[in-house]
Every structure is written in C-alpha cells, then in structure tokens.
Amino acid sequence: MFCLCVAAGLKERVLAGKFGVSTDTVSCVLITWSNYLYLVLGSVQIWMTREQVRRTMPVKFQQVTPNLRVIVDCTEFRRKNPKALTLHCETFSTHKSYTTFKALIGVAPSGAVTFASKVFTGPISVKELAWQSGILELLEPGDEIMADKDFFFEKALVAVGAKLITPPIKHKSHLSREETTRSQATARLRILIEQAIRRIKEYRIWDSPVPLTLAGTVNQIWSCCCMMANYQGPLNLEETSSTIVQAI
Template sequence: MPTRNQVGVHFRLMCKTRKKRAKRALGTTLGLMEQDLAYRFDISQSTVSRIVMTWINFMYLEFKKIPLWPPKELVQANMPKIFKQQYPNTRVILDATEVYIDQPHLPDIQQMTFSNYKNSNTFKVLIGISPDGVVTFISSLYPGFISDKELTRQSGIYTLLEPGDSVMADRGFNIEDDLILKGVQLNIPPFLRDKKQFSENELVITRRIASLRIHVERAMEKIKNFHIFDRSLPVQMTDIANRLFFVCCVLTNFQEPLCT
C-alpha cells in the first residue's frame, strides 16, 4: 500500500512540468473567460475552447489514476493532535458546495438545477476532507435542488466508510440513520429542537466541531480560489463541469498543506 509521501511524489513527478502550463491554458487562476483568452493570445475563441477541453480532459484522466481515498491506517498516522484528542476515529469531514451555472434553456433542466439556497441555477457537489486537510473525496456534480442527505446517499461515499469510522459534518447532514447501518458515527453540532437554548455541554460540542471544521472551510476556499468559479459556468462548459471541478480539487492537494 503506498504511503502518503509516495502518492505525493507520484503526483509531483507526473505534473511538475505540466501544472503551470495547464493552469494558464485553463485560465483557472485568473478566471479568464474564453473570449478574453482569445483576445490576449490573438487566437479564435473556438481554438481557446479546444485547448481548454484538451487540458481538462488530459489532467482529469491523469489524476483519476491516483486513488484519493486513503486507507484508515494512513488517516490515523497523519491525524493532527487535536483530532486525536477529541475525535480520534474521524475518517472524513464532509461538506457540500455549489457551482453557479448559466440558466439552462430547457424549463425542466432549469427547475432541476435551481437551488433555493443560492436562488440560482447550480450544480452541487460533496467534498470529503481528511483530518489533516487533504481532499480525499469528490462526488460527481448533481442538480442544485438536491438535499445534502440525498447528495451524500447518491455520492457513493457510504461504500468507502468502514465500521468504527466517524464522520464530521454540519447540521444539514442529517445522515445519522444511514451511518448507523454502516457502524459509523456522525459528529455534527447539536440541534436546539424544542429547547430555547443549548446546554453548556452542547455549546462546548458546537464550538469544538466548528473549530475543527475550519479545515474543510479553508479547503473549500482553496478550491474556489481557482477564479473560474467566480462566475457562472457557461452552458457550453456544463458538459465538462465534473472534470473541471475534479481537476481544481486535486490541484489543491499540491498546495501548502492546511495542517502540519
């Protein structure tokens, strides 16, 4: 079984000379649109589109060769001290994010992709982060209307979890019943339910989980720093949205680690 360092070396050897060129070709760092790139390089927009498609597909196929989901022993070996002290069985921290898309032309697709939370048309994706801040799970993109619970069910992550694992998530992930069937524990902030205020112990748990979940928020920020997601994705790019998002997520694993 490869160690984390071996996986990292494989990634770097494979992409050392390609990453900068690929990011420039994609325009991800600056979030440049195809028309802007065409003007800057004095080429046609269709040529830009072909270059973008080529690099996205190439990097996606290369990155797909490397398994993201680490074995439990590797997660335990790289677990930060604060997790070992408070939530030592944490296998993954889950969160969902949404990617804006241009309004689809077909009414039924408009309805399926409309997110009430964002009040816009979006794709929704489930991200898993290891306790030491590495992106270890990336679901496919789903229509924006889907709930966090249904997104998690359909993502395939349940097949990766093992008895004795624990999952950390936000309140929106009402998946405890699903996880119990797998012998997996869910750690989320408590709900008020019918109470007027949290107990002292519940407040401690809420603050503790919030402080640990900051890693997933920082990981999401690194993904969104690829400014191609600053605007809604054009209709012509929705077909490759899964590959584009996957590539940007994996590229964050080359950056400075969130935890040391």
C-alpha cells in the same frame, strides 16, 4: 490556455484574442486538457486509509474525535442560465435563487482533500447528494464522519457501522456543559472543510457562472481543482488546533 482559464478566470473570448485563435478552438483546447488532467490526477488515490488518517491526525485533534475519518460539506457554484425552461428548472437552486452546480467535498483531519464527488445540479438536496456521492461506500465500521446538521443520513451510517458527528441540536433552553464543549470543538474542527472549499474556489473560474460551452466538462474541471488543492501545501492547522484545545 487551460491555466489562464481555470486559475486566472479568463473568458473564452479573451483567450481567443490573446492566442489569436477562434473561440471554438479555445473550447476544444479547454475540454481536451480538462479530460486529460482528469485522467492523470484521477489516477492518484486521495482517499486515505484508516491507518493513514490516524497516523497524520494532529495530536490535539485526537482529544476531540480520535475515530474521525473525514469531514464533509456541500458547496455550490453558479452556471449560465440555459435557454430551455426545462433545463432551467432542473438546475435552479432554491437555496441560492439561481441556477447552480452542487458538489460534496471531504477532507481528512490532516487537512488533505480526500473526497470530491461528481457535480450535481442545484435542486438536489443535501441528503440525496450525500447518498449519491458514493462516500458512504468508502466508510468502515467504527469510522466517524463530521458534517453539518443538514446531513440527516444517520440511518445509512448505522448500516455500515459508522457514526455521524454534528453540532448538537438545541432541544431545550440551554445546552449542557458537555454539549456546549462538544459543539465548540466540532465547530472549530469544521474550519478545515471551510478552508479547503475556499482554497478550491480560489481558482478564478468559479468567480463567474460556468459557461454553457463547459457545462459538459464541469465535472472534470471541478475534480481537477479539488485534487490540485492538495499540492498547495498544508492548511492552517496550527491555528485551528489551538482553538480546539481552548474549547476542550
């Protein structure tokens, strides 16, 4: 029942009909298994040490960012509109123009998901999400973290001795050759995080708004999907690696 809901995206009413039980029973089963798998999978240490990252980093990637520890990005997914106007305002995303949940994902250069934040409501900014996610506490002096231009938290990284890698912001009519090369390589390396998010969202439960009955368990379900993505085999690293080398 849990797999049909999360992986196949079947609704609670459909599951109730298939299993011959009430929708309340379906909700109880889904919540129970979400909490159980969250505890089981959550006991697995997915954050990689610096040595593990370097040992598994593709050789071609080392030519671009040898000290890269993690690539991060935010993603949003819809939730059912709450009836209370106050709750609607608290979850409404101005970026998506509907109520959403938002989370931060991190992957190692090897393509493994190494960080999954808890779920936040839609109005939270990218900068605030990065602060509250807890990823800054995991970084060490000398680490590099790759992110989009929206992640303006360089000062926080300087405090821990880490460095933020983003595509260069164009301040003049043309970028220098070095900036262009760096921008192309960074963009191609960031394909990894996009592939990881796409794999997580292939769980069909995210195809439609999360029902209100599962709103209290969405954090557990999201974390389980992120961790289960690591058991689906490696991402398409060879194709990404070859494009990076062409850029540099």
